[in-house]
Amino acid sequence: MTRVVVALDSFKGSIGAAAAVDAVAHGWREVDPDAVVRSRPMADGGEGTLDAFAAAVPGATRMPVTVRGPHGRDVAASWLLLPDRKGAGASEGTGATGVVELASTSGIELLGAERCPWDADTFGFGQAIAAALDHGVDRLVLGIGSSASTDGGVGLLVALGAAFVDADGRAVAPGARGMAEVAAVDLTGLRPLPPGGAMVLTDVTNPLVGPRGAAAVFGPQKGVTGDEVPVVDAALARLAGAMGGDPAAPGAGAAGGTGFALARWGARLRPGADDVAALIGLDEALADADLVITGEGSFDGQSAAGKVPSLVASRARAAGVSVALVAGRVAPDADTSAFVAVVALAELAGSAEASFADPAPWLRAAGRYLASR
Template sequence: MVAEARSAVFAPDSFKGSIGAAAAAAALAAGWGSVRPADLIVLRPVADGGEGTLDAFAAAVPGAQRMSVVVRGPDGRATDASWLLLPSTPEASLGTAVVELASTSGMELLGDRRLPWDADTTGFGQAIVAALDSGVSRLVLGIGSSASTEGGIGLLTALGARFTDAAANPVAPGARGLLSLADADLEGLRPLPPGGVLVLSDVTNPLLGLAGAAAVFGPQKGLGRDDVPRVDDGLSRLAGLLPADPQTPGAGAAGGTGFALLAWGARLVPGAAEVAELVGLRDALAEASVVITGEGSYDGQSAAGKAPAHVAALATESGVPVALAAGRITEDASTSAFAATVSLTDLAGSTTAALHEPARWLREAGAVLARSL
């Protein structure tokens, strides 16, 4: 069945910290094409709102333009970044801006460092301001891979809000500022663009509590066991000052950035499904004979909102066989939806080797899948 494929769609997510979604799709396709050169190759890299979201749109939307901007990175240093301008549509006559938290305020920008008390989302807000200043009709914001747990106060400050302590002084950047937070003034907050703001997230956690931003994601960003309740208390203080429900699914995304965006008036949606729709994956699958997806680590949580699982679901709906290439596939992962799977770690002999040359092993994975299918 798959051996007669005439159209192969490549729709991986990024391999976090290793290779972006667009480059991963190209490498897989190159390997596939080395075995099946006559096949029609269609690249539709996907994302769930985190790292690689800009790449996914840039690769799939004709006429997309990268717009350079210098922002304050999560460590306070000037950081070169970009946002993406998508062409005008009936829904957004002056174009849509795609802005990615990962490339402006994300954990990857810190390398091996963690700044749990001081990293913030100011740079993300500055990139949003640059997009708004350009006059776009709509914003699409990806909020995965945050380096901070500060409830989005840096983002909102960049948009014109003021957060002060009991002495009416501005609070410190980052989660540290939550400890002294006493008041929030939203009078100067920028209005939403005419077409609104769509926020892409891959988690449904609330802002507070045992399933909230500090408890679940804080340790990944460097918060210690004793730090978590202090930050959660600070986020609770913030929740009492902003006009949004902290229990809204996704409010805890990106260290509470989801909550800040809700307070601004944005709409949160599942990132993987929305990106797939916006890049035209469903239409590509209608003409496909096989689809190949993937991500860095396919594990027990991948089925809950991650991009490869959504790609597999769409492929199943369309009756198209789907294969998976992942940096690693853990023992608790369910792979029953896939006609074939391949692990880069297995191909390379170790995780270190796979991470060192991801494009090489993705090309090899594409060739392996072309032969096995």
């Protein structure tokens, strides 16, 4: 009986990690129905992070919550409660972990074609974090990809008890519009971190301000025009001066400055792949596996630098398990020497456009191909 672990990252903009893993697993079982296929989707912090954890962690429970979305209207969302696991528990409280995703509470996908560059904020994300804290979780895992706003994280901190006022002492409006009016910050009412702290999942290392900062690099994606970028950048700089903290820290510019706000709260910003692997039990799944299949949307020369495929391949080698790669595309400069097999969906589909538009059938085809080798 063959034992296979499928541990893919999301294929950004195309398909989430959980759905990608499910498609590859389905294809494998079409050829080898008796195989033991263990799904371990890897979360990267963006859209689909909750789905990835829910698929990988037995006993994970979705906790419904209604929050104020980036457009100012109510959004039905949820956070994920992970039960305590051996080796991942804490000494106090429930020992459980709360996973909260910005994408489903304050994310750009919630806006559709609409963009609200001056008014969208992260208040709903903060509300979901507060709900997890109210439940009594011992630690938080926070995914901050797919943000709709450039509010410096003001919204989420307000939801957690902080106060931001203008020169007249009035609470500032939501979003970048209000952030530009901040004259004073009071963090004394900010809720404390849970006993086990908070880990922030982001693969963004940009600082808060400057030519590589949140406004310059990510603002245009959210509707900030070229003339407005310097205005928003200056507002972020003033906010950092009022709040304290390190605006130059790697990741401070993630999610429109949400990384900066979370670091100021005391959360740890890190790529997170190692921590995610521990939470989903990757090493345990690999212990008796015959093959692990990993991958991501685009495997290129940078993929060896801490991204999911390299992490999974390293863990597999340590366990003496062979590794196969499935990617949307494989760049000519990519080093694929660690893999016993490589499948590029673009080649299966005939073009990168075809595989990107409808990846699931080609992921199933990749599973069938690997099972038939």
